[in-house]
Amino acid sequence: MNASNSPAESLRSIALVAHDQKKDALVKWAHSHRSVLAEFDLYGTGTTGGRIAREVGLDITCLKSGPLGGDAQIGAMIAEGRLDALLFFIDPLSALPHDVDVKSLLRIATLYDTVLAINEATASRIFAQLHNET
Numbered sequence: 001m002n003a004s005n006s007p008a009e010s011l012r013s014i015a016l017v018a019h020d021q022k023k024d025a026l027v028k029w030a031h032s033h034r035s036v037l038a039e040f041d042l043y044g045t046g047t048t049g050g051r052i053a054r055e056v057g058l059d060i061t062c063l064k065s066g067p068l069g070g071d072a073q074i075g076a077m078i079a080e081g082r083l084d085a086l087l088f089f090i091d092p093l094s095a096l097p098h099d100v101d102v103k104s105l106l107r108i109a110t111l112y113d114t115v116l117a118i119n120e121a122t123a124s125r126i127f128a129q130l131h132n133e134t
């Protein structure tokens with residue numbers, strides 16, 4: 001079995017997701033990477049995306065909230081080849097009601113060789129690389 005949507009040689013669409021305890025960090029990070037983020041088609045889970053739209057002023061398509069199926073929607077976008085990268089600031093210290101959805105999303109992102117950051121340091125490295133390529 002081969003899952004391939006051709007990994008993102010050129011990234012166009014990025015999803016931004018953060019667990020509750022990491023939302024402030026992602027909003028702050030998005031502020032400091034605002035000009036680069038603005039070049040992409042942005043998607044986010046409901047609460048995360050709403051905060052990024054309001055507090056950072058970026059144009060972002062908000063899907064459902066994570067616990068209500070937003071993670072599953074992002075996983076479906078990856079499976080359909082409609083998403084190139086996922087920046088997912090994960091909280092490793094809290095139990096989540098939708099843990100199975102989080103696992104599924106990470107599995108799908110791995111399966112399709114999606115550019116994936118699950119913490120701030122990696123997201124920053126990815127963006128530093130993007131900056132060097134432009």
Ligand SMILES: O=C(CO)COP(=O)(O)O
Pocket residue numbers: 017018019020044045046047048049064065066067070071102
């Ligand atoms: O729960 C999430 C990811 O698992 C994020 O969802 P929200 O952005 O709606 O809080």
